[in-house]
Amino acid sequence: MSENFLEGKIALVTGAGSGFGREMAINFAKKGADLVLNDIDLESIKETRDIILNSHEVEIMLAEADISDEEQVNLMSKKVFQQFDNVFVLVNNAGIRGGSSSLKTKMIDYDMVMNVNVKGAWNVTKAFYKKMRRQKFRPLAGKIINITSCAGTECGLNPFIGIYSVSKTALIAFTKLWALELGSSNISVNAICPGIFLTPIYNNDPNFIREWIKMRNVKIPLDQIGEPNQVADVALFLASPASDYITGQNIIIDGGMTISINKI
Numbered sequence: 001m002s003e004n005f006l007e008g009k010i011a012l013v014t015g016a017g018s019g020f021g022r023e024m025a026i027n028f029a030k031k032g033a034d035l036v037l038n039d040i041d042l043e044s045i046k047e048t049r050d051i052i053l054n055s056h057e058v059e060i061m062l063a064e065a066d067i068s069d070e071e072q073v074n075l076m077s078k079k080v081f082q083q084f085d086n087v088f089v090l091v092n093n094a095g096i097r098g099g100s101s102s103l104k105t106k107m108i109d110y111d112m113v114m115n116v117n118v119k120g121a122w123n124v125t126k127a128f129y130k131k132m133r134r135q136k137f138r139p140l141a142g143k144i145i146n147i148t149s150c151a152g153t154e155c156g157l158n159p160f161i162g163i164y165s166v167s168k169t170a171l172i173a174f175t176k177l178w179a180l181e182l183g184s185s186n187i188s189v190n191a192i193c194p195g196i197f198l199t200p201i202y203n204n205d206p207n208f209i210r211e212w213i214k215m216r217n218v219k220i221p222l223d224q225i226g227e228p229n230q231v232a233d234v235a236l237f238l239a240s241p242a243s244d245y246i247t248g249q250n251i252i253i254d255g256g257m258t259i260s261i262n263k264i
């Protein structure tokens with residue numbers, strides 16, 4: 001595997017303004033990728049861009065867009081292909097928390113979470129896959145990576161964030177479905193399924209996370225809160241030739257949390 005295996009390839013990351021999105025973008029740039037940084041918050045992707053350009057000579061396009069809005073996503077896709085001739089790695093990362101017990105959740109909160117976490121990823125994938133499958137890269141023409149959550153897995157379903165849980169279950173299902181639909185187009189589709197990580201989604205606050213873990217009576221066998229770069233390293237593996245025969249998988253990275261639920 002060459003050192004700069006993403007040279008000549010574009011990586012598009014949604015929600016690249018903070019947390020996992022920023023770390024993944026940095027990792028892809030380290031391997032030579034040019035980048036499309038999407039976020040609903042323009043200032044945050046300007047920050048990500050400046051961090052990357054401090055140490056890497058790559059081309060970066062800022063793509064401010066709300067992924068839950070189909071028109072904005074289609075416009076983003078048009079602009080991306082005006083500037084670049086490919087999108088090799090597409091990461092559906094942008095997501096929001098929200099919702100309490102699912103049956104007590106208000107419609108407005110249901111819509112907000114589902115519109116970003118599920119419809120958003122669907123919008124983006126629909127807007128990009130047609131051009132991706134015509135790309136000449138081999139053995140794979142492109143790679144899609146969805147960021148799901150342990151809260152969406154069978155043993156991680158979480159009534160404290162019910163709608164969020166369901167949204168991530170749906171994204172795990174889309175991962176498998178798109179792997180089936182896009183396999184013959186030489187596009188792999190995999191997911192990364194994080195447990196509990198220190199990012200702005202948890203207010204960047206380890207104490208808040210520890211309280212939350214206690215309240216949920218969750219045990220993490222490796223007994224550490226995850227760091228965003230650990231997710232970014234798995235994303236780099238999925239973007240690399242080392243993973244070319246993997247598709248339809250939801251890779252759990254949680255310090256063993258989900259295997260331990262109700263067991264220790």
Ligand SMILES: NC(=O)c1ccc[n+]([C@@H]2O[C@H](COP(=O)([O-])OP(=O)(O)OC[C@H]3O[C@@H](n4cnc5c(N)ncnc54)[C@H](O)[C@@H]3O)[C@@H](O)[C@H]2O)c1
Nearest residue numbers: 015017018019020040066067094095149196197199200201
């Ligand atoms: N942090 C964790 O422990 C954890 C665990 C499991 C899964 N996740 C998932 O990881 C992904 C990234 O989360 P994070 O922890 O890095 O959080 P984060 O809040 O740091 O990052 C999310 C980014 O998405 C952007 N965003 C939100 N709504 C958007 C929209 N409509 N359009 C475009 N961009 C939008 C935000 O502005 C933000 O920059 C999310 O999908 C989240 O559900 C996080």
